[in-house]
Amino acid sequence: MSRLAALLAAIGLVSAAVGGAVVLHAPAETPPEEPPLYGTADYTGLHEAGVTGENVTVGIVDPSGFDLQGAGYTDSVLAAQAFGDGKTLANGGTNGHGTTVAETVTTVAPDSELYLAAFGDESDYRDALAWFAANDVDVVVLPTSFYGKSGDGTARSIRATSRLARDTVVIAASGNLGESNWRGGYVPDEGSTMTVRNGGDPVTVEVSNGRVRLWLSWTPVDERYRFRLVRNGSTVATSEPYPGDSVPNHRIDAEVAGGTYEVVIDGPANATGTTLRLEAPGGRLENGQREASLVAPATARGVTVVGAYDAENGTVPTYSGVGPTADGRNGVDVIAPASPTMGGDTRSGTSYAAAYAAGVSALVMSADGSADPTEVERALERSAVDLGPPGWDAENGHGLVDSPRAVAAVRSEGD
Incomplete structure (x- = not known):
């Protein structure tokens, strides 16, 4: 049996999860699973099988901007726009964060097409989300953090995020606040x-x-x-x-x-x-607290919240934000590699974990074009590799995102 076939067959080992992030899940009967080996790219077998993110659009909103000249994803860009007075996409060349996020998405889902939005303040952020909605973008990744929010989802920018998530797959980084x-x-x-x-x-x-x-x-x-x-x-x-x-x-x-x-x-x-x-x-x-360290917009309702996974050490780093939210919702749904292997880049953080999960979401949608946001999130959750205590837990969520199993999960729902 090929590695891809074996991974697809392994979907039966994962207990199904239902509902959204507010549901507490009973412990599974099976023990935690072994994580994939460091350096393995589980999405490459999907690429070889023709699951590449084709016909799926991914929106990225990032305050640092994007490199549109020398980056490897430039041929994938459908549209790019800067929101805010004096804001530019290139951001004076200080755009490494947004550039790495875009590279991560297109490494995982190479045939996805990108809508890139740079923004200045939170009003500009809301304008960027409206632009994604107007263009019917399929997946939106939020590799950004807004501080000074109560955490209950009531801030204007967070309400705008929740509205977008009603009809769009929205992937939010849990934030790097951790014990701070x-x-x-x-x-x-x-x-x-x-x-x-x-x-x-x-x-x-x-x-x-x-x-x-x-x-x-x-x-x-x-x-x-x-x-x-x-x-x-x-x-x-x-x-x-x-x-x-x-x-x-x-x-x-x-x-x-x-x-x-x-x-x-x-x-x-x-x-x-x-x-x-x-x-x-x-x-x-x-003497800070890691509990309730999620950062907006991960506190928005309806988004898929992604924490960081350190593949080299097989752990969730302490900087990775966790729930619950101020109004009692769980918080982290899944974790993903915080520093995917690409071009020797040494950056790490929940932004890149969210970008990785967004790329996997694009693969899921390209495998089943009829999947809605709830089905995509459920596929990520029920196929995740359970690395913590059996079942959902605050640090790991449902577990580590696994792209072949996520694709198998959405296909099994469609059968």
């Missing part, structure tokens, strides 16, 4: 201030390069909070409101001396029960 995240209730220490703590220990910010970026968000919307970085009892930076998407949040984006800082939140004089969320993108929180 904290969520808790507001209980002031004294007066109207609260030192952020986790299990009694202060949550501190480690600054090494002089730049610190922090976001604080909360629900309900009619309350007001701000926060400060404190060192040796002195405030060194104070947050300011960030009105980018009609949700209450505050941000610190400042140059400070390297070292360790405590975070103090200013609010009402009494405990409110309000859920607060602190995010440190690109930084490190000591």
